[in-house]
Amino acid sequence: xxxxxxxxxxxxxxxxxxxxxxxxxxxxxxxxxxxxxxxxxxxxxxxxxxxxxxxxxxxxxxxxxxxxxxxxxxxxxxxxxxxxxxxxxxxxxxxxxxxxxxxxxxxxxxxxxxxxxxxxxxxxxxxxxxxxxxxxxxxxxxxxxxxxxxxxxxxxxxxxxxxxxxxxxxxxxxxxxxxxxxxxxxxxxxxxxxxxxxxxxxxxxxxxxxxxxxxxxxxxxxxxxxxxxxxxxxxxxxxxxxxxxxxxxxxxxxxxxxxxxxxxxxxxxxxxxxxxxxxxxxxxxxxxxxxxxxxxxxxxxxxxxxxxxxxxxxxxxxxxxxxxxxxxxxxxxxxxxxxxxxxxxxxxxxxxxxxxxxxxxxxxxxxxxxxxxxxxxxxxxxxxxxxxxxxxxxx
Amino acid sequence: xxxxxxxxxxxxxxxxxxxxxxxxxxxxxxxxxxxxxxxxxxxxxxxxxxxxxxxxxxxxxxxxxxxxxxxxxxxxxxxxxxxxxxxxxxxxxxxxxxxxxxxxxxxxxxxxxxxxxxxxxxxxxxxxxxxxxxxxxxxxxxxxxxxxxxxxxxxxxxxxx
Numbered sequence: 418x419x420x421x422x423x424x425x426x427x428x429x430x431x432x433x434x435x436x437x438x439x440x441x442x443x444x445x446x447x448x449x450x451x452x453x454x455x456x457x458x459x460x461x462x463x464x465x466x467x468x469x470x471x472x473x474x475x476x477x478x479x480x481x482x483x484x485x486x487x488x489x490x491x492x493x494x495x496x497x498x499x500x501x502x503x504x505x506x507x508x509x510x511x512x513x514x515x516x517x518x519x520x521x522x523x524x525x526x527x528x529x530x531x532x533x534x535x536x537x538x539x540x541x542x543x544x545x546x547x548x549x550x551x552x553x554x555x556x557x558x559x560x561x562x563x564x565x566x567x568x569x570x571x572x573x574x575x576x577x578x579x580x581x582x583x584x585x586x587x588x589x590x591x592x593x594x595x596x597x598x599x600x601x602x603x604x605x606x607x608x609x610x611x612x613x614x615x616x617x618x619x620x621x622x623x624x625x626x627x628x629x630x631x632x633x634x635x636x637x638x639x640x641x642x643x644x645x646x647x648x649x650x651x652x653x654x655x656x657x658x659x660x661x662x663x664x665x666x667x668x669x670x671x672x673x674x675x676x677x678x679x680x681x682x683x684x685x686x687x688x689x690x691x692x693x694x695x696x697x698x699x700x701x702x703x704x705x706x707x708x709x710x711x712x713x714x715x716x717x718x719x720x721x722x723x724x725x726x727x728x729x730x731x732x733x734x735x736x737x738x739x740x741x742x743x744x745x746x747x748x749x750x751x752x753x754x755x756x757x758x759x760x761x762x763x764x765x766x767x768x769x770x771x772x773x774x775x776x777x778x779x780x781x782x783x784x785x786x787x788x789x790x791x792x793x794x795x796x797x798x799x800x801x802x803x804x805x806x807x808x809x810x811x812x
Numbered sequence: 813x814x815x816x817x818x819x820x821x822x823x824x825x826x827x828x829x830x831x832x833x834x835x836x837x838x839x840x841x842x843x844x845x846x847x848x849x850x851x852x853x854x855x856x857x858x859x860x861x862x863x864x865x866x867x868x869x870x871x872x873x874x875x876x877x878x879x880x881x882x883x884x885x886x887x888x889x890x891x892x893x894x895x896x897x898x899x900x901x902x903x904x905x906x907x908x909x910x911x912x913x914x915x916x917x918x919x920x921x922x923x924x925x926x927x928x929x930x931x932x933x934x935x936x937x938x939x940x941x942x943x944x945x946x947x948x949x950x951x952x953x954x955x956x957x958x959x960x961x962x963x964x965x966x967x968x969x970x971x972x973x
Contacts, residue, residue: 441971451971458967541973589973711819711834718833761971784823788830 429545434767437751441761448790450778451761453589455653455734459690460701463652466693467686475685481677483511483661484688490695491661499631503644503663510662510669510676511683511691515619517676518645518662520546522615525671526643527552531580536566538737538768538775540589540617555579558771563728564591564737568602575606581613584632587620590768590777591737592713592730597630604635613668614642619660620733622651622702625710627731633663640665643672650733651702652694657687709734712780712787719791720778723798734781737765741774743798751776757800758793816845817854824858863960865952873920875904875949876927878935880915881942890914893940902930913945924948 441447458464482488488505495501503509512518519542523533527550534555535543547554555574559566571582584603587594595603607614616632633642647660662672682688713729716736720727726739740750747764754760765775780787815835819826828846832839849855864873882893890908894915898906905918921927927948936944952960 438971442969444970447970449968449970452968453972454968456966456968707818711815714836715830715833718836763971763973767973784826784830784834 425549429548432541432767434764437748437755437764440752441755444755444759447755447759447761448782448786448793449761450780450782450787450790451763452779452781454655454781455650455705456781456783457653457705459652459654459657460694460698462697463654463690463694467657467690470686470689475689477685479682479685479688481682482509482673483683484685484692487511487688487692487695488661490692491663494695495631495663499634501631501634501639501644501663504666507666508663508669510673511688512645512647512660512662512676513680513683514649514658515617515645515647515660516542517680518643518647518660518672519543519615519617520550521672521675522643522645522662522664522668523547523550523552524675525668526581526613528580530578532576532578533580534571534574534582534612536583536585536588538564538588538590538765538772539583540585541767543583543585552580553578556769558769560771564588564593565595565599566603568606571603571606572610575610575612579610579612581615582607583615583617585617585619587624587629587730587732588735589620589733590735590763590765592733592735593728594624594627594629594731594733596627597635600630600632601635604632604638607641608637612641614638615645616642617645619645619647619650621646623706623709623734624732625706625713629732643668648691648694651705652691652698653705654687654690654694657684657690659683659687659691709780712782712784715784716778716780716787716791719787723791723795734779736778736780737772737775738762738778739774740776743801745801747773747776754794754797758797760790760793760797814845816842817849820846820855820858824860861956861958865960874923874927876919876921876931877947877949878917878919878931879913879945879947880917880935881944882914883940883942885940893938896938897935900930900934902927902934 441451485505488509488511491509492503492505495503523546529551531552532555533547533552534557537556537558544554557566557570557574562570614632618631621629621631631644633639633644643662643664645660645662648654648657662669717727717729720738727736730736740747743750745753747766751762751764754762763777765772765777816831819831819834828839828842832842882890884890885892894906894908897903897915902919902921903917904920907916908914909916919927919930921930931944931946954960
C-alpha cells in the first residue's frame with residue numbers, strides 16, 4: 418500500500434533534533450538546561466482549586482469557548498493589567514495552550530498559498546503549522562538585527578500574497594523582547610500593508626527590563642491582531658494545557674468553529690484551576706519573576722566570564738548563547754557537552770537551520786543547578802584546544 | 813527588602829561573588845553591604861535548617877508551644893516580664909501576640925518531664941503570670957517556609973521546546 422500518509426504530512430520536515438533529544442532522555446543524572454518550562458510546580462492554591470473542583474463533581478464539558486467564569490477572569494485580567502478590553506462573550510476563546518490557539522489562528526485565516534511571515538529564530542511549531550494550514554512560511558533571519566524584527570526587514574519581505582505576521586515576544590529561544598516604540602513601528606508597516614498579526618505573548622509576564630506591551634494595545638492594532646496567551650509559563654502550569662486567544666469577533670468566531678469540532682472544550686479541571694490562577698496567583702507570578710531575573714543575571718555574568726558571547730535577554734527564561742568561538746558547531750557543542758559533562762542544552766538549529774552557532778540555554782533551573790552546570794561547561798571548554806578569548810562584558 | 817538579604821535568607825551560603833552576579837553589583841559592594849548588615853544586627857547569624865526527625869540522637873528534644881497570660885507591670889508593660897521569661901535557656905522563641913493570651917513561647921527540653929517541670933516550677937510561679945497552656949509538638953511539617961520532607965524528584969522531562 419502506498420501513500421497511506423497524506424502528502425502534506427509526508428512533506429513535513431522531521432525534526433533533526435529528535436535524535437539528540439532521545440539521547441538526552443536516555444541518559445541518567447543529566448543537568449538539563451534544555452527545558453522549556455518552569456522548574457516551579459504550579460502554586461498550591463491553583464492545584465488546590467483543581468482538586469476541589471473534582472471533589473465538587475465538576476467533570477463535564479464546558480461551553481466550547483471555555484467556562485464563562487474563566488473568560489470573565491481573562492477579560493478582567495487584561496483590562497486591569499493592560500487596559501485591554503476583549504468581550505468575554507465573543508472575543509475570547511479558551512484553548513489547549515497557546516499551541517492550539519496558534520494552530521486555530523492559522524487555519525482560520527489562511528487560504529491556499531497565503532504567505533505568513535515568521536521571524537527567525539522561532540518556536541518550532543510556527544513553520545510546520547503554517548504549511549499544514551496550506552500557507553507558505555516566509556522566514557526572516559533576525560540575527561544581524563540583534564534577533565529583532567525591524568520594520569525595514571519586515572517590509573522587505575512583504576508582497577501581495579502576504580497575509581499575516583507572526584510575532585512572539587519575549588522570544589523563545591532568544592529571550593529578546595520589544596519595546597512599545599519598536600512594536601509601534603512594526604504595527605505601522607502591518608497597517609500600511611493591511612496584514613494581520615498573530616502575537617504569541619506567552620512569556621509576556623516574564624519581561625524584566627521594561628513593561629511588556631501587548632500588541633493589541635498599540636494604536637489601531639486591535640482590529641488586525643490575534644492575541645495569544647496562556648497560563649503555562651507565568652503560573653507554572655505547562656501540564657494543565659490552558660491558554661486563550663483574543664481577537665476580533667469574526668476571527669475568534671472562525672477559530673471557535675474549528676475548535677468545537679476538534680477539541681470540543683478544554684478540560685474543566687484545568688479551566689477551574691486557571692480561574693484561581695487569575696484570581697489569586699498574581700503575587701506568585703511576581704515572586705517567580707524576581708527569581709528568574711536573578712538567575713538571568715547570574716547566567717549572563719558567568720557566561721561572559723567564560724568568554725562566551727551572551728547578550729542579556731529582556732524576558733522569558735532563555736539565553737541564546739553563541740558558541741562560535743569554541744570552534745564547535747551547535748550540535749557538536751551540545752553532544753560533546755552531554756557526553757563529557759552530562760549537561761543538556763538545545764542546539765540552535767532546532768529553531769532555524771541557520772543557527773548552527775548557537776545553543777539555547779534555559780535558566781528555569783535552581784541557582785545551584787545553574788552554578789554546577791556552568792562549572793561543567795567551563796570544564797568542557799577547558800578540555801578543548803581552542804579555549805575562547807575573554808570577552809568584554811556585554812550589557 | 814534588599815535583594816541581598818532576600819538571597820541570603822534563602823541560601824545563607826551564597827557567596828558574595830554569586831550574589832554580585834545575581835544582582836549585577838560589584839562583589840566588593842556586596843561584601844560591604846553584608847558586613848554592614850552584620851554590624852547593624854540585621855543579619856544576626858547564619859545557620860542550617862535541620863530536619864530533626866532524621867537525626868537519630870540520644871538526646872532528642874521535645875518542643876512545646878506555651879501560651880502565657882500575663883498581668884502587665886506598671887510603666888514597663890509586657891517587655892520586662894517577657895525578658896524574664898525569654899532569658900531562660902529553655903525558651904527558644906518568644907512572641908507577644910494579640911488575642912486571648914499574651915506571650916507565645918516555644919520551649920525545648922529533653923523530654924516531656926523536663927518541659928513540664930520547667931512550666932510548673934519556673935514559668936508558672938513567676939509573679940504577674942496569670943496562667944499557661946502547654947501544647948506539645950507531635951510532628952513538624954513545615955518551618956520558616958521550608959517543608960520538612962525529602963526533596964521531591966524533578967518531574968519535568970529533561971528536554972523540551
